[in-house]
Amino acid sequence: MSAARAAAQTSRSPLLWSCAASAAAILLHAVQVSVWITLTALGLIGWRLAAAIGAARLPGGALRITLGLALVAGVFAQFHTLNGLVPGTAMLMLMIAIKLLETRTRRDQYVVIGGALFLLLAACLYGQALLWMPLYGAQALLCCSALAVVAYEPAMDEGYFPAPAGLRTREVIALAGRTLLYAMPLAIPLFLFFPRLPGHFWALPAGNDAMTGLGDTLTPGSITRLTSSYAIAFRARFEGRPPPPAERYWRGPVLHEFDGATWTAGRYTPIGVQRLECLSTPYRYRIYLEPTFRHWWLALDTVMRAPSADVRYTDDDQLIAAQPVSQPLNYHAISCTQTRSSAPLFFAARLADTQLAAAPNPRTRAFAVQLRRRAGSDVAYVQAALTFLHTGGFSYSLTPPPLGSDPVDDFLFNTRTGFCGHYASAFVDMMRAGGVPARVVTGYLGGQWNPYDHTLIVRQSDAHAWAEVWLDGRGWTRVDPTAVVEPERLYRGILDLLPNAVSTPARLLHAWPWLSSALERWDALNGWWNERVIGFNYRSQLDLLGALGLRSPELRDAGWVFGAALLAWLAWISWQLRQGTGAAPPDRLGRAYAKLCRKLARAGLQRPPHQGPLAYAQTITRYRPDLAAQVRPLLQHYADLRFGPPSPPTSDRDLRTFERAVARLSVRRGAG
Amino acid sequence: MNANAAAAPDRDGAALQRALAALESVVLGKPRQVRLCLTCLLARGHLLIEDIPGVGKTTLAHALARVLGLAWQRVQFTSDLLPADIIGVSIFDRASQQFKFRQGPIFTQLLLADEVNRASPRTQSALLEAMEERQVSVDVTTHRLPEPFFVVATQNPQEQLGTFPLPESQLDRFLMRVMLGYPDAAHERELLRTGDRRDLIPGLEPVLGPEAVIRAQQLVRTTHVSEPLLDYAQALIARTRDRSDLKLGLSPRAGQGLIRCAQAWARLAGRSAVLPEDVQAVLPAVVAHRLERRDAGQFDSPGSGARGNTAEELIRTVPVPT
Numbered sequence: 001m002s003a004a005r006a007a008a009q010t011s012r013s014p015l016l017w018s019c020a021a022s023a024a025a026i027l028l029h030a031v032q033v034s035v036w037i038t039l040t041a042l043g044l045i046g047w048r049l050a051a052a053i054g055a056a057r058l059p060g061g062a063l064r065i066t067l068g069l070a071l072v073a074g075v076f077a078q079f080h081t082l083n084g085l086v087p088g089t090a091m092l093m094l095m096i097a098i099k100l101l102e103t104r105t106r107r108d109q110y111v112v113i114g115g116a117l118f119l120l121l122a123a124c125l126y127g128q129a130l131l132w133m134p135l136y137g138a139q140a141l142l143c144c145s146a147l148a149v150v151a152y153e154p155a156m157d158e159g160y161f162p163a164p165a166g167l168r169t170r171e172v173i174a175l176a177g178r179t180l181l182y183a184m185p186l187a188i189p190l191f192l193f194f195p196r197l198p199g200h201f202w203a204l205p206a207g208n209d210a211m212t213g214l215g216d217t218l219t220p221g222s223i224t225r226l227t228s229s230y231a232i233a234f235r236a237r238f239e240g241r242p243p244p245p246a247e248r249y250w251r252g253p254v255l256h257e258f259d260g261a262t263w264t265a266g267r268y269t270p271i272g273v274q275r276l277e278c279l280s281t282p283y284r285y286r287i288y289l290e291p292t293f294r295h296w297w298l299a300l301d302t303v304m305r306a307p308s309a310d311v312r313y314t315d316d317d318q319l320i321a322a323q324p325v326s327q328p329l330n331y332h333a334i335s336c337t338q339t340r341s342s343a344p345l346f347f348a349a350r351l352a353d354t355q356l357a358a359a360p361n362p363r364t365r366a367f368a369v370q371l372r373r374r375a376g377s378d379v380a381y382v383q384a385a386l387t388f389l390h391t392g393g394f395s396y397s398l399t400p401p402p403l404g405s406d407p408v409d410d411f412l413f414n415t416r417t418g419f420c421g422h423y424a425s426a427f428v429d430m431m432r433a434g435g436v437p438a439r440v441v442t443g444y445l446g447g448q449w450n451p452y453d454h455t456l457i458v459r460q461s462d463a464h465a466w467a468e469v470w471l472d473g474r475g476w477t478r479v480d481p482t483a484v485v486e487p488e489r490l491y492r493g494i495l496d497l498l499p500n501a502v503s504t505p506a507r508l509l510h511a512w513p514w515l516s517s518a519l520e521r522w523d524a525l526n527g528w529w530n531e532r533v534i535g536f537n538y539r540s541q542l543d544l545l546g547a548l549g550l551r552s553p554e555l556r557d558a559g560w561v562f563g564a565a566l567l568a569w570l571a572w573i574s575w576q577l578r579q580g581t582g583a584a585p586p587d588r589l590g591r592a593y594a595k596l597c598r599k600l601a602r603a604g605l606q607r608p609p610h611q612g613p614l615a616y617a618q619t620i621t622r623y624r625p626d627l628a629a630q631v632r633p634l635l636q637h638y639a640d641l642r643f644g645p646p647s648p649p650t651s652d653r654d655l656r657t658f659e660r661a662v663a664r665l666s667v668r669r670g671a672g
Numbered sequence: 673m674n675a676n677a678a679a680a681p682d683r684d685g686a687a688l689q690r691a692l693a694a695l696e697s698v699v700l701g702k703p704r705q706v707r708l709c710l711t712c713l714l715a716r717g718h719l720l721i722e723d724i725p726g727v728g729k730t731t732l733a734h735a736l737a738r739v740l741g742l743a744w745q746r747v748q749f750t751s752d753l754l755p756a757d758i759i760g761v762s763i764f765d766r767a768s769q770q771f772k773f774r775q776g777p778i779f780t781q782l783l784l785a786d787e788v789n790r791a792s793p794r795t796q797s798a799l800l801e802a803m804e805e806r807q808v809s810v811d812v813t814t815h816r817l818p819e820p821f822f823v824v825a826t827q828n829p830q831e832q833l834g835t836f837p838l839p840e841s842q843l844d845r846f847l848m849r850v851m852l853g854y855p856d857a858a859h860e861r862e863l864l865r866t867g868d869r870r871d872l873i874p875g876l877e878p879v880l881g882p883e884a885v886i887r888a889q890q891l892v893r894t895t896h897v898s899e900p901l902l903d904y905a906q907a908l909i910a911r912t913r914d915r916s917d918l919k920l921g922l923s924p925r926a927g928q929g930l931i932r933c934a935q936a937w938a939r940l941a942g943r944s945a946v947l948p949e950d951v952q953a954v955l956p957a958v959v960a961h962r963l964e965r966r967d968a969g970q971f972d973s974p975g976s977g978a979r980g981n982t983a984e985e986l987i988r989t990v991p992v993p994t
Binding site (some may be wrong): 152593608613615641644 | 896898900902909929944945946947948952987988990991992993994
């Protein structure tokens with residue numbers, strides 16, 4: 001109780017700052033965790049502040065423990081684990097807030113602010129987009145300011161005379177900013193040269209809601225969710241001219257199995273790569289892929305070989321990586337927009353891609369068989385089907401009516417309104433019903449040219465689905481039934497085509513040219529950030545070292561030496577700080593006193609460097625009256641030995657007595 | 673030998689404590705300032721009390737004189753005050769047919785110089801020279817001032833119109849500058865209830881006398897100053913000289929004064945050796961008027977939190993020897 005009163009007497013400024021730092025850290029994660037966690041954590045902070053102004057009482061030890069256990073149970077109940085990024089973050093948020101309820105000494109505040117800094121680090125695992133950087137920077141500044149306030153709070157020293165005012169807010173922020181700036185010369189070489197591990201060091205299992213981009217299934221209707229998102233899927237920078245708009249098909253997941261409503265990849269087993277002949281000039285380009293948390297790497301249709309050893313080039317021309325794309329990555333690829341494969345189709349592949357849906361769709365089947373018979377050849381059949389779509393009164397819409405139990409029948413002969421998913425799905429189903437091997441390919445169509453960094457920007461709203469049919473002698477051939485119904489889709493994004501399809505803010509952005517120009521600049525900046533900063537990986541590091549003339553095979557060793565040198569440098573600095581400026585090494589008495597101070601510091605009673613022994617004794621008496629009887633005489637003794645008049649005959653014995661007393665002292669941490 | 677045991681077993685030590693108690697009973701709620709004033713006098717220094725009117729400057733000076741049992745004089749400084757009004761004049765005595773020196777008010781043991789910054793620089797410098805030399809030269813004869821001799825000057829930093837602020841070189845003659853500030857709520861209420869504190873002064877017992885004061889001053893000089901403590905004082909002084917935000921660092925004279933004050937403070941606390949805490953306790957009062965920041969005016973407003981900021985920063989940035 002007396003300790004609580006003593007705490008109340010100290011200045012509130014450190015508490016305010018650490019509350020602000022932890023509240024900001026908690027808000028950084030508000031999107032990731034459930035609302036109750038954020039609200040509980042903020043509520044606990046509010047409780048602490050209310051206690052500071054005397055409007056509430058701080059909880060006792062038993063209540064704090066109960067509360068802590070209840071919150072752990074709450075987190076466990078929600079996530080069924082305490083392991084993992086999101087549950088761990090939630091735990092940390094709540095525990096920091098609880099820790100605030102028992103802050104008394106300077107050390108407690110350090111713990112809270114340290115936790116806030118750790119939450120900032122965790123936030124970097126969730127999002128590393130350039131957009132977040134000002135926020136992260138501000139939070140780092142806030143945390144450092146709070147540290148400065150706590151470190152310089154004189155009221156916490158319990159000096160010999162009434163404590164002077166602490167630093168002013170402006171001084172605090174200037175100090176924190178300066179400190180962060182001083183850290184830059186260390187941070188930048190560390191960023192550039194500290195050995196990076198090849199592979200995905202940070203790749204953590206992503207939460208369910210982190211899924212963006214294309215899915216691994218296609219249910220006509222599901223693509224609407226993508227088109228309303230204006231987020232960037234990837235960027236592509238070409239060596240030379242980019243392909244014309246009609247050839248900007250970006251290949252993603254290929255779907256083989258249809259249950260009448262949904263297309264999936266199915267149990268399609270890769271058999272062997274079809275040798276592709278390139279009929280056009282190959283395009284060479286680099287893709288800057290945003291995180292999708294999926295395994296596909298996007299590439300211009302059709303990519304000629306796997307861009308990296310990490311991805312598999314499947315026989316249906318997909319790129320599938322072993323690890324999900326959890327952070328921005330870039331890769332170089334070569335694609336041909338026109339290919340031919342003269343080898344026959346493998347039997348198993350033909351079987352899989354002529355498999356009919358379980359749902360009957362009887363009208364489609366009958367119609368398809370009839371059409372095929374009339375056409376005479378596969379090529380003519382494809383043409384006839386396209387003509388049917390072109391002339392059959394079909395229309396393009398992102399908000400088609402719902403389909404009945406025979407969805408393909410319903411679509412082809414009844415509603416006749418839909419978008420790429422409907423057309424690709426219906427077309428492939430018709431092809432299969434007519435005996436032509438066909439499959440659905442999903443991906444993106446289009447791309448917006450950004451004149452500021454010469455890239456094609458492909459957005460989620462460019463998502464598309466088309467069909468591929470097998471024609472003997474030509475191989476898999478792309479057929480885009482949507483283009484027959486709405487030819488404009490080839491040249492214009494959905495945004496222009498159906499202005500109502502996208503959200504209002506995105507439409508407004510496009511209403512004013514200057515705004516879209518600014519947006520393009522921003523995109524270019526983002527591209528630079530993702531490529532140069534986030535995408536700075538093991539390979540880029542090797543390139544940089546190579547450019548600096550370090551091509552030795554023991555590059556890794558050199559990196560480790562560099563890291564070790566940095567650590568040694570830091571150790572030296574901290575040792576220097578401990579020593580003070582140019583102070584002589586401590587004598588026996590000094591060592592014994594340092595030991596005493598260390599023991600007390602471990603109990604949370606750190607002595608500020610400018611505090612003398614008797615003032616220190618006063619502080620201890622104030623915060624830990626239970627220790628006063630033990631510690632006071634020791635500090636008094638030290639003061640006599642150090643500053644009192646010398647008395648040679650006894651001083652050695654006195655010194656030994658002091659050393660023994662220090663050795664005997666045992667200090668328990670924190671009493672109620 | 674225990675340096676910090678309740679030393680000074682002699683009568684003077686106890687008398688000092690009684691003097692402190694008596695002063696605190698008159699000047700309410702300012703124990704630290706009262707202790708600093710007594711410290712200054714025990715360190716044989718002159719005292720400058722700086723604050724707005726009505727916070728008890730004069731009461732404090734009166735009480736000091738009374739409790740110490742010294743003869744005292746008060747001079748109200750005005751712009752037309754002449755040096756002779758303080759020091760005295762030689763008058764032609766018709767009876768003896770020669771000039772006879774008539775002593776001015778300065779010939780006393782404690783001189784209260786009220787509103788010292790209202791006098792002309794010429795008068796100020798006459799006073800300050802006397803303070804430094806502890807003697808007065810008129811015509812060809814030198815008159816020694818009595819022992820002990822203290823000047824307690826007051827000045828009001830707020831009203832600068834028609835004043836002659838003391839230049840730094842003159843301020844340096846004052847060992848300490850003390851500010852009183854407003855009383856806290858409880859003591860203010862007590863003041864409102866009891867009325868004028870000056871009425872209490874005649875009732876104060878003189879606790880010391882001139883001889884006892886001189887003995888106490890001698891005792892202060894014997895307070896032990898260890899080598900580590902000198903290291904600490906030197907580090908503090910050195911820091912004032914390498915700080916870029918200060919116009920001037922501390923002079924060696926200021927350093928000597930700092931040590932003397934710390935000795936007196938330690939004695940008042942009943943110790944026979946000086947600790948870093950003693951230096952820290954007196955440092956703001958000893959150095960604040962000698963250090964001028966480049967960015968701010970010399971006078972910090974009284975009662976504000978910024979008071980003595982430079983000194984507090986100084987303390988915080990210099991580690992004590994361990």
